[in-house]
Amino acid sequence: MTTAIISDIKRFSVHDGDGIRTTVFLKGCPLNCVWCHNPEGISPKPQLAYYKDKCLSCGECADICSAHSLSGGLHLYDREKCIGCGRCEKICLGNALKFYGRRTDVDSLVTLLLEDKDFYDNSGGGVTVSGGEPLMQADFCTELLKKLKENAIHTAVDTCGCVSKEAFVKVIPYTDIFLFDVKAISEEVHLYCTGLSNRIILENLRYIDRLGIQTEIRIPYVPDYNSGEIEKIGMFLSKLNCITKVKVLPYHNFAGSKYQSLGMKNRLPEKLPSDEDITSAVNILISYGLNAQG
Ligand code: SF4
Ligand code: SF4
Structure with missing residues (x-):
């Protein structure tokens, strides 16, 4: 049976597509965005x-x-010794431990997701697979989305697009809408912000557009990083046919403590966008004929 490593499951989400949804976050991402939350x-x-x-x-x-x-009455944690079993999270009295990375199989996950079917149906919602980059575990996503469609559940795939075309080919038959991140059109800006080129991402976006799959674009707006890309993004998107909506997502730096708790280096930019920045970005996108919102 196909399994995947999941970092979290968020029920009653209203930010990951239309209606009330359950979002399944899969672990692993090829990009390393400086602003990752x-x-x-x-x-x-x-x-x-x-x-x-x-x-x-x-x-x-x-x-x-x-x-x-415990040393001198104080707790010490040695990350190097952890083998990722997750047992300690369950017994922690202070909620000081949070385990990301349970392995799950499709059938148990579908059983859990079906518990909220009434909410999906009554709100026009469904299930969103997100990440990380969910399509790094494309076989699992394909099996999961197929079973959800067999149960008449609306499906969304939230992707950074930086995976092989084959991964898209696998999930497309069972995906109602893609939530597709576009961070930059200039290759050098994308490389600087994420560590990788955007060529395959833009190719994949053109590919799913040619197939006529509904796609909502997500643009994280990060001052001094990709904020100079909005005109170019507007121009690029205006040539596509299946973009239902373009959302400009203001960068926030709430994730600082998460980096610390995971022992990761915090590279989050300090500068936050203003309301005027977001309004201006939205207006630029609207001027390209896009259904844009902040
Ligand atoms: S998850 Fe907790 S119990 Fe499991 S190896 Fe790591 S520290 Fe130990
Ligand atoms: S509060 Fe949690 S992390 Fe701290 S010592 Fe107790 S079990 Fe361990």
């Missing part, structure tokens, strides 16, 4: 986040795993 989705491997300020130094975790210890 889901750092737990970057590595494909399981990770344990440790929130020091919530820890009660009770020592319960040290009793079951050598990655945890």
Whole structure:
């Protein structure tokens, strides 16, 4: 049976497509965006986040795993010793541990997702697979989306687009809408912001557009990084036919503590966009005939 590593499942989401949805976050992403607000989705491997300020130094975790210890009454966590089993999260009294990376199979996940079917049906919602980059685990997504469609559930795939065309070919028959990130049109800007070229991303976007698949575009707006790209993005998108909506997502830096808890370097930019920045970006996109909103 096909399995995948999942970082989280968010029920009753209203930001990941139309209506009330359940969003399944799969682990692993090929990009390394400087502004990433889901750092737990970057590595494909399981990770344990440790929130020091919530820890009660009770020592319960040290009793079951050598990655945890108490020294002078204080809790210490040795990330190198963690093998990603997730057991300690369940016994942590202070909610100081959060485990990202449970392995799950399609059937158990579908059973869970079906619990909220009435909410999906009554609100025009459904299920969104997101990440990380969900299509890095394309076989799992294909099987999951197929079973959801067999149960008449609306499906959305939230993608950065930086995967092989074959991955798209697999999921397209079972995907109602793509939520597709466009971060930059200039290759050098994309490389600077994400660590990779955008060539394959733009090719994939043109490909799904040619097939007539509904696509909502998401543009993270990050001052001094991709904020100079809006005209170019507008021009590029205006030549496509199946874009239902373009959303400009203002960058925020709420994820700082997550980086710390995961032992990752925090590279989040300091400068936040103003309301005027977002309005101006939306107006530029509207001037290209797009259904844009902030
Ligand atoms: S996730 Fe498992 S291996 Fe890692 S610290 Fe917790 S109990 Fe130990
Ligand atoms: S179980 Fe949780 S609260 Fe207790 S020492 Fe371990 S991390 Fe801290």
